[in-house]
Amino acid sequence: MVAQEFTVDLEKPLVFQVGHLGEAYQEWVHQPIVSKEGPRFFANDLLELLTRTVWWAVPVIWLPVVCWCVTQSIQMGHALPQVALMVAFGISVWTLIEYTLHRFLFHIETKSYWGNTAHYLLHGCHHKHPMDRLRLVFPPAPAAILCVMFWNLVKLFATPTTAPALFGGGLLGYVMYDCTHYYLHHGQPTKDHAKNLKRYHMNHHFRIQNKGFGITSALWDIVFGTLPPSKSSS
Known part of the structure; x- marks a missing residue:
């Protein structure tokens, strides 16, 4: 069967199907299905469980790590204003990482079986x-792996x-x-800034997916x- 003729069966686990779409994968994946019920990824129950994460796990797991890191710099002699500037700089660097990953990695065009799958x-x-x-x-597990990588990278450039x-x-x-990100998808903002940010992100999903x-x-955009x-963003 030619790759372009392959049809994904949404009633079966999806991950090992999508690679067969070949060059048709890009068009297929950017035709959203708006449903609160997510698809099954894997037939294996353990693998399937590892793909599912509640939003509140992110602050519960990582905010204590943030507090510990900040405390370390304070205990090593830095005053609060200095630490606040370091934290602010770290946040600003993250916004650039966020943009770069989203644009160049998350939206990379693939057509091979394993490229599409990944x-x-x-x-x-x-x-x-x-x-x-x-x-x-x-998910926390891959996030922890990336944290170790980024921590070692920061140590190369900082004291x-x-x-x-x-x-x-x-x-x-x-x-x-x-x-x-979670709030923009599932929250109902009442403030103008949040409303505009939600509209901006929904525009990326449903109208012009190679922008925003x-x-x-929207700073780095x-x-x-x-x-x-x-x-397109009205």
Whole structure:
């Protein structure tokens, strides 16, 4: 069977099907199915469980780590104003990481079997089923692996006393990102800024998916010229 002729059976586990779509995968994955009931990914119950994460797990697990990191820099002699600046810098760096990952990794175009499969697990599933409550935030296990990598990267560029606060700021930025992302999909904002941010993100999902890569703000979309046309965000 030619790859383009393959049809995904939504009643069966999806992950090992989507790779067969080949070049047709990109078109398929960007045709969203708006349903609060998420699809099954794996036939194996344990693997399936590992793909599902409640949103509140993110702050519950990672905010204590943020507090510990900030405390370390304070105990090593930095004053609160200094630590606050480090945390703020870490958050600002995260916003750039957030934009870069979303634009260049999460929206990479794939067509091979394993490329499509990996992309679907990483981000494609979110575009195909954008209202799936349990697959919106990043699962803790892979997040922990990435945290170790980022921690070692921060240590290369920072001093031993500033690294914890800088890393804590970046991690706080991630927590803000994931919680904001969840809220934009499932919250009902009443303030103008939040309403505009929700409209901006829904525009990315349902109208112009190759623009508007920022989640917590549109800053880097403005800087790098990926801001959606105004007529598409109304």
